[in-house]
Amino acid sequence: xxVVATAGHVDHGKSTLVxxxxxxxxDRLEEERRRGLTIELGYAWTALPSGERVAFVDVPGHExxxxxxxxxxxxxxxxxxxxxxxxxxxPQSEEHLVALRTLxxxxxxxxxxxxxxxxxxxxxxxxxxRLAEAGLGxxxxxxxxxxxxxxxDGLRAALxxxxxxxxxxxxxxPVRLWIDRAFSVRGSGTVVTGTLPAGRVEVGDELELDGxxxxxxxxxxxxxxxxxxxxxxxxxxxxxxxxAPERGRALVTPGAWTxxxxxxxxxxxxxxxxxxxxxxxxxxxxxxxxxxxxRSLGAEAEGAAARxxxxxxxxxxxxxxxxxxxxxxxxxxxxxxxxxxxxxxRPPELRRRGAARERARGLADASADAASLLRTHLLLREGELxxxxxxxxxxxxxxxxxxxPDHWSALSARLPEVVRRYAADHPLEPGMPVEAARHELxxxxxxxxxxxVRPPLTVADGRISTTGRAPAGIAxxxxxxxxxxxxxxxxxxxxxxxxxxxxxxxxxxxxPRELAAxxxxxxxxxxxxxxxxAPGADARAAALLARLxxxxxxxxxxSALGTSRRVAVPLLEHLDRRGLTERVDEVHRRSV
Ligand SMILES: Nc1nc2c(ncn2[C@@H]2O[C@H](COP(=O)(O)OP(=O)(O)O)[C@@H](O)[C@H]2O)c(=O)[nH]1
Ligand SMILES: [Mg+2]
Numbered sequence: 001x002x003v004v005a006t007a008g009h010v011d012h013g014k015s016t017l018v019x020x021x022x023x024x025x026x027d028r029l030e031e032e033r034r035r036g037l038t039i040e041l042g043y044a045w046t047a048l049p050s051g052e053r054v055a056f057v058d059v060p061g062h063e064x065x066x067x068x069x070x071x072x073x074x075x076x077x078x079x080x081x082x083x084x085x086x087x088x089x090x091p092q093s094e095e096h097l098v099a100l101r102t103l104x105x106x107x108x109x110x111x112x113x114x115x116x117x118x119x120x121x122x123x124x125x126x127x128x129x130r131l132a133e134a135g136l137g138x139x140x141x142x143x144x145x146x147x148x149x150x151x152x153d154g155l156r157a158a159l160x161x162x163x164x165x166x167x168x169x170x171x172x173x174p175v176r177l178w179i180d181r182a183f184s185v186r187g188s189g190t191v192v193t194g195t196l197p198a199g200r201v202e203v204g205d206e207l208e209l210d211g212x213x214x215x216x217x218x219x220x221x222x223x224x225x226x227x228x229x230x231x232x233x234x235x236x237x238x239x240x241x242x243x244a245p246e247r248g249r250a251l252v253t254p255g256a257w258t259x260x261x262x263x264x265x266x267x268x269x270x271x272x273x274x275x276x277x278x279x280x281x282x283x284x285x286x287x288x289x290x291x292x293x294x295r296s297l298g299a300e301a302e303g304a305a306a307r308x309x310x311x312x313x314x315x316x317x318x319x320x321x322x323x324x325x326x327x328x329x330x331x332x333x334x335x336x337x338x339x340x341x342x343x344x345x346r347p348p349e350l351r352r353r354g355a356a357r358e359r360a361r362g363l364a365d366a367s368a369d370a371a372s373l374l375r376t377h378l379l380l381r382e383g384e385l386x387x388x389x390x391x392x393x394x395x396x397x398x399x400x401x402x403x404x405p406d407h408w409s410a411l412s413a414r415l416p417e418v419v420r421r422y423a424a425d426h427p428l429e430p431g432m433p434v435e436a437a438r439h440e441l442x443x444x445x446x447x448x449x450x451x452x453v454r455p456p457l458t459v460a461d462g463r464i465s466t467t468g469r470a471p472a473g474i475a476x477x478x479x480x481x482x483x484x485x486x487x488x489x490x491x492x493x494x495x496x497x498x499x500x501x502x503x504x505x506x507x508x509x510x511x512p513r514e515l516a517a518x519x520x521x522x523x524x525x526x527x528x529x530x531x532x533x534a535p536g537a538d539a540r541a542a543a544l545l546a547r548l549x550x551x552x553x554x555x556x557x558x559s560a561l562g563t564s565r566r567v568a569v570p571l572l573e574h575l576d577r578r579g580l581t582e583r584v585d586e587v588h589r590r591s592v
Contacts, residue, residue: 001045001052001053001054001055001221001222001232001233001234002052002053002054002055002078002163002166002232003054003055003056003057003076003077003078003195003232003233003234004054004055004056004057004076004078004079004080004108004159004162004163005056005057005058005059005072005073005076005078005079005080006018006056006057006058006059006079006080006081006082007059007061007069007073007079007080007081007082007096007097007099007100007108008061008081008082008083008092008093008096009061009083009084009087009090009091009092009093009096010037010038010060010061010062010063010092011036011037011061011084011087012061012082012083012084012087012090012093012113012114013082013084013113013114013146014038014058014059014061014080014082015027015038015042015058016113016146016147017080017082017111017113017144017146017155018042018044018056018058019044019146020146020149020152021044021046021056021152021155021156021159022044022045022046022056023046024044024045024046025042025044026038026042026043026044026056026058027042027058028040028042028043037060037062038058038059038060038061038062038065039060039062039065039068040060040068041057041058041059041060041068041071041072041180041181042056042057042058042059043055043056043057043058043193043234044056044058045222045234048156048159048160048163049156049157049160050160050164052160052163052164053222054159054163055222055233055234056080057072057073057076057180057195057234058072059072059073061092061096062092063091063092063095066095066099066325066335067282067284067289069096069099070099070103070284070289070323070325071178071180071247071248071284071286071287071288071289072180072287073099073100073103073105074103074178074284074285074286074287074288075178075194075195075196075197075286075287076105076195076197077105077107077166077167077169077197077232078105078107078108078162078163078166079100079105079107079108080108080109080111080159081093081096081097081100081108081109081110081111081127081131081136081139082111082112082113083110083111083112083113083123083124083127084112084113084114084117084123085112085113085114085115085117085118085119085120085123085124085143086114086117086118086123087114087123088122088123088126088127089123089126089127089130093127093130094130095335095336097130097131097134097136098134098270098271098272098336099323099336100134100136101134101135101136101270102270102321102323102336102338102339103321103323103339104321104339105136106136107162107165107166108131108136108139108162109139109140109141109142109155109158109159109162110124110127110128110131110139110140110141110142111141111142111144111155112124112127112141112142112143112144113143113144113145113146114145114146114147115143115144115145115150115151116145116147116148116150120143121143124141124143127141128141140158140161140162142154142155142158166232169197169198169199169231169232170198170199171198171199171200171230171231172199172200173198173199173231174199174252174253174256174257175196175199175200175201175207175251175252175253175256176197176199176250176251176252176253176257176286176315177192177194177195177196177201177207177235177237177250177251177252178194178195178248178249178250178285178286178287178288179192179193179194179245179246179247179248179249179250179251179287180193180194180195180247180287181193181194181247182245182246182247185238188217188218188238189217189238189239189240190238190239190240190241190243190245191236191237191238191239192236192237192239192245192251193234193235193236193237194234194235194251194287195231195232195233195234195235196229196230196231196232196233196234196235197231197232198231198232199230199231199253200228200229200230200231201216201219201228201229201235201237202216202219202227202228203216203217203218203219203227203228204216206254207251207252207253207254208251208252208253208254209239209241209243209245209249209250209251209252210243210249210259210313211259212241212242212243213241213254214239214240214241214243214251215239215240215241216237216238216239217238217239217240218237218238219235219236219237219238220235220236220237220238221233221234221235221236222234237251239251247287248286248287248288248289248290249288250286250287250288250314250315252315255383255386255387256386256387257315257316257317257387257389258315258316258317258345258346258384258387258388258389259313259314259315259316260310260313260314260316260345260346261309261310261311261312261313261314262307262308262309262310262345262346262347263307263308263310263316263322263340263342263343263344263345263347264297264305264306264307264308264342264343264344264347264359264363265305265306265307265308265322265340265341265342265343266304266305266306266340266341266343266363266366267294267296267304267305267306267324267338267339267340268338268339268340268341269337269338270336270337270338270339273336273337273338276296277294277296277306277324277337277338278294278326278328278337279293279294279295280292280293280294281294281324281325281326281327281337282324282325282326282327283308283310283322283323283324283325283340284322284323284324284325285314285316285320285321285322285323288314289325290310290311290312290314291310291311291327292308292309292310292311292324293308293309294306294307294308294324295307295308295309295356297350297356297357297359297360297363298356298357298360298361298364304360305343305359305360305363305364306340307347307350308322308340316342316345316389317342317345317368317388317389317390318342318343318344318345318368318369318372318373318388318389318390319341319342319368319389320341320342320389321339321340321341321342322339322340322341322342323336323338323339323340324336324337324338324339324340325337341368342368343363343366343367343368343372344363344366344373344376345388345389346377346384346388347359347376348376348377362375362376368389368390369390369393370385370390370391370392370393370394370402371393371404372390373385373388373390374402374403374404374407375404377404378403378404378407379401379402379403379404379407379443379444379448380401380402381400381401381402382396382400382401382402383400385402397448397451398445398447398448398450398451399445399447399451401445401447401448401451403448411441411443411452412452412454414441415437415441415449415452415453415457415464416456416457416466418432418437418440418441419431419432419437419457419464419465419466420466422436422437422440423465423466427476427477427478427481427517427521428478428481428513428514428516428517429463429513429517430461430463430465430516430517430520431460431463431464431465432463432464432465433462433463433464434446434449434450434459434462434463434464435462437449437464449464473521473522473523474486474518474521474523476521477517477518477521477523480509481509481510481514481517481518482523484508484509484510484514485510485518485523485524487508488500488504488505488508488510488524488532489523489534491504492533492534492537493534495562495563496533496534496537496540497533497537497541497561497562497563497567497568497571498562498563498564498567499527499531499532499533499563499566499567500532502530505530515532518532519532522535523535525537525538527567527570527571527574528570528573528574531566531567531570531571533567533571538571538574538575538578538580539580541561541571541575542575542580542581542591544560544561545557545560545561545575545581545591546591547560548560548591550590550591551584551588551589551590552588552589552590553587553588553589554568554569554572554587554589557572557589572589576589579592580592
C-alpha cells in the first residue's frame, strides 16, 4: 500500500479529486458537507491500474487549518499538489509548498484541476515552475477535471508511476505511529488511526504511548481486519491500556525512541523568513504540534544551532525534522519559518559562561550519527544510542558501553597516574579500589574502569595495582609504621625465629593493615596470619634444618630453630611451599 497526502489552496478541488479517484467521501463531517469545506483530515483509498492500492489523506486548504494540514502531511512520504486552473497559484498554495519543502517531502505530482472552467496551461506552467524552484521535483504535471472526469485516467497512471518510484521503507524500523484520530468504539474500546511510515505492527504487540504500555488488540488497514501491517500504510489500532490517546501523540516501539522535551537542533530558515526567530514558536512533527521555546546558541546565521524546549515531550531520533511555525502570524505573512534538524535529544546543560557558544561550535559540524553523539556525551550505552536513532557502528569498549575514541585514550592515559597517586596517598593499602578509580575518572560504571586496566596495571580483589615494581622497602612506609617495623626487626635480631606475639604487635601499633603494607614493601616476611619474621628468615631456617639428621620431626625442627610450635608449624609449611623442605610422612620432613 501507499499513502499520498493532498495539498493546495482551499476550494481548488482537492476533495473533489479524491472523491473522483476513489469513489469515497473524504469530507466525513456533516458540517464539512454542509459548508463544502474540508475542516478535518479525510481518508479514502482505491486500487490503481497496476493493482497497487493507494490511500489518500485529504487535508484542509483553508489557512485557519494549517495545523491540521501539517498533521496530515507530516508522516506521509508523497503528495498530490492541487491547483485550480481557473484561480492559479494562491496564498495557501504557497504556504503548503513552503511546508512541504520544510518537512522534506520530495515526492509528488501536480494536478491542475477544474480544467473544465479555464485553460489549465498558464496555471500548470506557473505551478510547475514554483514547485521545481522549491526543489520538490521533478514532478509530473497533469491537467484534470474532478467534475467531468477529464484526465483522470492519466492521473491514475501518473499516480502509479509516482508510487512505484517511492523508496521502500524499512520493515524493521522502530515503530512511531503518529495518531491522527482517536475515538472509542462501543464494545471494543479505544481505536486510533494514523499513517505508519515504516516498521511493522502486529496484533498482540506491546507499544508505548507517553511511556505507558499499550497492547494492540486488533488491527485494521483500509477497513479490513489484518494480523500485521508493514509501513507505509494507513492503520487503525484497537488498543488496550490505561491511556487517553489523542492526535499528536505517538505509539512507539518500547526503548527505540528518546522521549524528550529538550533538543539541540540546526535551524534552517525558510526562504523569505527573516531572522531572528521569535522565542516562542510551534514545532510540528508527525501529527504533533507543540509550543516551544527557541534559544539560539550562536550567532544568527544560516544553519544556526538552537535549543528547543518543547511544552511536552516527544519521541525523537537524531535526524528528525521539525517544522517551526509562528502561530501568531497570518494573513499573507509567512507562518512557516524554519526547519529544525534534530542533532541531540539529550543535550548537555549549559551552565558555564560561554557554554552556549561552545555548544554551537560543537553542533556546527555535528551530524546525526553515533560518532557525533559520542563527541558530546563521551560514553553512551548501546541502548541509549539506539533510542537516539543512532545504532553504534563500532565495537563497545566494555559491557555494552561505547566511547568517543579520543576520550577513551585520554582516560586510558590517566588511569596509571591516578593509581600511582592513590598508592602514594594510601601506602598501607594494597592498591586503588576500582570504585575509587571510577569516581576519580568520573565514569558511570566500574566495568569501564576494569576495561581501562592494561599492564603494568592489574586488578585483583577489586583493587588496581602496579605489578612488576620493586618493593619500596622500609623507607616507603609511613614514618610511624617504619619506626615500629625497625623496633620489631631489632627484637628479631637476637632471636630470629621468635615471631612477635599479638600483644607486642599491638603495643607497636602494627595492625593487619600496617603488617600487610610492611610485607608488601618487603620490610617483613609473612609466614602465616599474624606470624611475621625478618626478610630472609626462611632461607636461614632452611640452612639450619639442612644440618639436622634427615628426616626430622616438627619437634626437632622447633628446638633447632629455638622457637615455639606456634611459629615452627607454619614456618615449615611455608618452607614446603617454597620447595626448601618436603614431607616424608605424617610426622617427618627432610631438606631439599
Ligand atoms: N467545475 C468544476 N468544479 C470543481 C472541480 N473540482 C472541484 N470543483 C468545485 O470546487 C469547489 C471546491 O472543491 P473542493 O473539492 O471542496 O475543494 P478543496 O477545498 O480543495 O477540497 C466545489 O464547489 C467543487 O464542486 C472541477 O474539476 N470542475
Ligand atoms: Mg477539501
